[in-house]
Amino acid sequence: MSDEIFEKSVKKILDPKITEIEKINGRLYINVNSRELLKCLSMLKSNGFISLTDCFAAYTKDTKEKISIYYQLHNYELEESIFVVTCIVVNEVALSVTPLFQNANWYEREIFDIFDVRFKGHPNLRKILTHD
Numbered sequence: 001m002s003d004e005i006f007e008k009s010v011k012k013i014l015d016p017k018i019t020e021i022e023k024i025n026g027r028l029y030i031n032v033n034s035r036e037l038l039k040c041l042s043m044l045k046s047n048g049f050i051s052l053t054d055c056f057a058a059y060t061k062d063t064k065e066k067i068s069i070y071y072q073l074h075n076y077e078l079e080e081s082i083f084v085v086t087c088i089v090v091n092e093v094a095l096s097v098t099p100l101f102q103n104a105n106w107y108e109r110e111i112f113d114i115f116d117v118r119f120k121g122h123p124n125l126r127k128i129l130t131h132d
Contacts, residue, residue: 010082032086
């Protein structure tokens with residue numbers, strides 16, 4: 001599948017939930033509102049993006065008052081990966097994606113441990129890397 005067709009098909013699945021879409025180093029980055037995250041990930045999962053291969057957070061490049069959370073999904077049939085990105089304000093509670101992807105459990109615990117992001121609905125949110 002060509003990059004252009006792939007991007008159009010992803011836009012068709014998620015539109016109008018996408019706030020921004022860009023291609024960086026050949027990878028598609030889709031920014032979505034945090035309130036729409038679970039719905040977007042669910043829609044992508046039902047369209048073949050069945051694997052959460054990575055999840056991480058970083059402070060936004062312009063300020064340390066916001067945190068971007070990146071979810072990398074993979075579609076094995078298409079051999080394509082995409083990043084779904086959502087941004088939250090520091091101390092805002094994020095929604096856990098563990099109901100959709102069980103392996104998000106550890107990723108979210110790491111983000112909680114390092115960035116102190118709380119995930120609503122997480123089954124076992126406790127520190128795993130650092131101690132108080």
